[in-house]
Amino acid sequence: xxxxxFKSEPxxxxxxxxxxxxxxxxxxxxxxxxxxxxxxxxxxRGDLGLFYHSNIGKAAVGIVEVAAESHPDSTAAxxxxxxxxxxxVRPLPRPVTLDEAxxxxxxxxxxxxxxxxxxxxxxxxxxxxxxxxMAGL
DNA sequence: GCCAACGTTGGC
DNA sequence: GCCAACGTTGGC
Numbered sequence: 001x002x003x004x005x006f007k008s009e010p011x012x013x014x015x016x017x018x019x020x021x022x023x024x025x026x027x028x029x030x031x032x033x034x035x036x037x038x039x040x041x042x043x044x045r046g047d048l049g050l051f052y053h054s055n056i057g058k059a060a061v062g063i064v065e066v067a068a069e070s071h072p073d074s075t076a077a078x079x080x081x082x083x084x085x086x087x088x089v090r091p092l093p094r095p096v097t098l099d100e101a102x103x104x105x106x107x108x109x110x111x112x113x114x115x116x117x118x119x120x121x122x123x124x125x126x127x128x129x130x131x132x133x134m135a136g137l
Numbered sequence: 138g139c140c141a142a143c144g145t146t147g148g149c
Numbered sequence: 150g151c152c153a154a155c156g157t158t159g160g161c
Contacts, residue, residue: 009159033144054159098160117143117158 003123004039004049005112006064006086015051015061018088025067025087028120029075036120040084041070049086050123050131052112059095060131064088092135106130 006028008014018026031037043066051062068085098116101107107130111121123131 007159035144058160115143116160119158 002042002044002047003125003128004043004047004066005052005060005121005123006049007052007054007119007121010053010056014053015088015091018051018062018064018086019091021087023087025065025085027068027074027085028083029073031073031083031119032076032081033119035118037082039120039122041082042122043069043084045069048089048128050128051086051088054116057095057097058099059097060092060101060135061095062088062091092132092137094134094136096131096134100134101131104130104134 013026028040031040045066045068047066049064049066050060051064052060064086066084067087070082070084072079073081073083098112101110102113107113107127110123110127111118115121
């Protein structure tokens with residue numbers, strides 16, 4: 001089982017929008033970055049991820065699950081762009097903000113802290129555990 | 138709204 | 150294949 005982080009601007013598509021999709025989840029389309037795409041290609045059905053609100057809130061707010069493995073992005077003309085489907089699992093009891101993550105020594109190597117621009121990121125098992133602890137789980 | 142960081146593009 | 154120019158992202 002691997003762990004990931006999905007970033008989204010809540011203005012455009014936020015946690016509440018994903019929850020509203022229910023069991024069917026949402027195609028995580030629109031990614032046009034090779035690193036992010038490669039991360040999605042590596043995902044397995046059932047992998048878990050954090051749903052992070054960029055710009056507004058700047059916090060991980062929920063846990064998502066990979067509902068469908070990598071497939072061509074239906075919004076891309078070029079089939080080289082792929083994406084997964086994700087669905088909401090549960091909200092975090094307490095959102096974990098970027099500031100808190102930066103202040104936590106155990107998260108100093110987290111991609112979110114060091115390369116905030118990557119929109120789909122891997123999260124290590126240790127980092128995952130720390131985030132959940134901070135979130136009150 | 139600014140700007141730093143990063144990725145991509147295209148000229149050479 | 151290098152690198153300057155450009156566009157985009159996202160924190161501040």
